[in-house]
Amino acid sequence: MVTKSDTESVQIEIFPQRFLKPDTAQRLLEEIYRSGGILRIMIQGPNLPKSVPYGPGKGIPIEEHMNMLLELGDSALELRVKVGRIWLELESEEKIEGVKAACERVLPCTFTIKRKQLFHTKPTVSDYAKYGSEVEDKRILGLVDPKAKRERDLAILSDTGGDT
């Protein structure tokens, strides 16, 4: 996200009581994105492998996990996890209500929203190994795990998607 703001940003965690289907995750992220004021989004959940990793069936493709795309704004990412947790960084505290309303509209289950410091602010050793001593854009810190591939798991969205 590239939105800039003068107000102090806040970070929140959306934690649904159930894992979300890809369709639900897509709709939820669309609604959240539309409510505006998003600086960063991170989704997290258990891995959905593309093939059987162990046992006699090792290597057999898992068709159910193929071609799952998350489309948001003008970007698309391949969905590789079962969405169970969403971290957001918002422009300001006022934006939390919009996110909460989006969750109430879309989620078929109960959920909690907690405000706390989620993304780390200083580069870790893993960040040093991945990005070197100078991180160009500090917003990348904490967005992806050390093994993630930047071009595959990270998307920069324009700020034209939101209503506000």
Next chain:
Amino acid sequence: MAYKPQYYPGTTSVGKNRRKHMSGDLEKLRDISDADVVTIMGHRAPGADYPSTHPPLAEMGEPDCPIRQIVTPTPGAAAGDRIRYSQFADSMYNAPAIPYFRSYWAAINCRGSDPGTLSGRQIVEARERDIEQYTKIMMDTEMCDPALATMRGCTVHGHSLRLDEDGMMFDMLARTELGSDGNVYYVKDQVGIPLDRKVNAGKPMSEAEAKKRTTIFRCDNVSFGGPCTADKRTLDEGLVTLHHMWERRSKWGFRPE
């Protein structure tokens, strides 16, 4: 007076269910055909001959042994079948069975079986035709809720994770799916190899039914005795017994001389 085994203490529904599992006095809830059970297990094609590791015992000429004369071999052992397994993962969200009680059930009720208990899954090994029979009992009775307990030979992840939106336990290999008719279908065998046809495993239990039949103590259902922070806890007899055992073991085990 005839001896009546006392399997497990406690007056709660969980205590009663645990007694039912251990005694093998289980209610049959569905009927999955033998061929379907064999298909899900994936060790042999339904209707195929049983491969064997040794000739039938009757042809082998066993040594003169008093124990062999006392113990009748199971059908699988008598025929010389291979050892095969079935393994189940149970969700912590009020699945009917849990690994320990699957193992108690198998150890008490299934002759010639070798149960293995792990944190989120449980395996039973036995001769092939015996394990097929035992697995059918597990899948047909109240030990199983097809949404909350799945046969998973490998990549068993799911026990301690949240459920999916539709109430199914998370499965990394997508072995089961909830059909539009409300039944749970196996689309892959227990190790994730796709099946030629879907196998119907029956309807999932409602949330209330699962809470009633579970053998898991949970704070949001039947707890051991209320939250740990409560002023006064009324502990289940099972926990009192467990405390009693811990106390005695500690005192007897601690001998400073």
